[in-house]
Amino acid sequence: MHARQSSVACESGHDFAISAKGFLNLTPHQKPLKGYDETFFASRQRIMEHGYYREVHQAVAASLNELANTATVIDAGCGEGSYAKDVARALPHSTVLGLDIAKDAIRVAARGGGPVRWLVADLANIPLSDSTVDAILNVFTPANYDEFKRVLKPGGMLVKVIPAPQHMHELRELAGEQLSEADFVDHGVSEHLMRHMNVVSRARVTQTSPVQAEDALDLVRMSPVAFSIEEHALDLGSLTHITVDAEIICAQFTFRRDCCAKSLVPGQEPGTRRSHNPKSR
Known part of the structure; x- marks a missing residue:
């Protein structure tokens, strides 16, 4: 890549414009992903700012702080960018990049400036x-382990966050038959990592918070598994508390020849985004 005044050019001569908000779009012909619009990501941003995921944020930052090498950190599938921003604050001397396939996600993430490169x-x-x-x-979002292995340095660390059993159980109960429990489980992600990577640490973080009335609708709208929910049929006034339940797994690739076999596994949870490319699910 070669930087120009308002764009970046690749070795093949393709030119990628740097937006007025300071982010780089390397998939300019990508069609918008249904449901993953600015309203969706703005809802997520407000929920993060209001502290419902505070303990997960703190645990993620602590996990990265314990690593010996953090010169370059990427948030792969960064969404509205709250985790990447936290990492940049916790590791001020690191280069932090936030990547997402949804342009609206990066547009929301880039608001307010800051050191993260989007x-x-x-x-x-x-x-x-x-x-x-x-x-x-890689937080509550599908992974591409082949690509992760390629870009990580030997000994580099993957910090993977997946939903634990009690995650958003109040929302499941509120939605009833409109949501199934299968929408909230990790689909064997932790078992996959145990088989194919060197798991250095595992920690569970659970936080139950009272729901402010103005946040109830955002809690529903921030979840892609709730895209099919009929909002008018929900009694949002009965959503008085919400539980965030997550497992944080730190793992390294073993660099065995087969370590990434069948490695493209989704971590499904309210907030998980499905890539348009099935290989990255």
């Missing part, structure tokens, strides 16, 4: 050279 990019084709990243953060 990229609209596909996790199936991460625009970084081999062995250049010290740590990858």
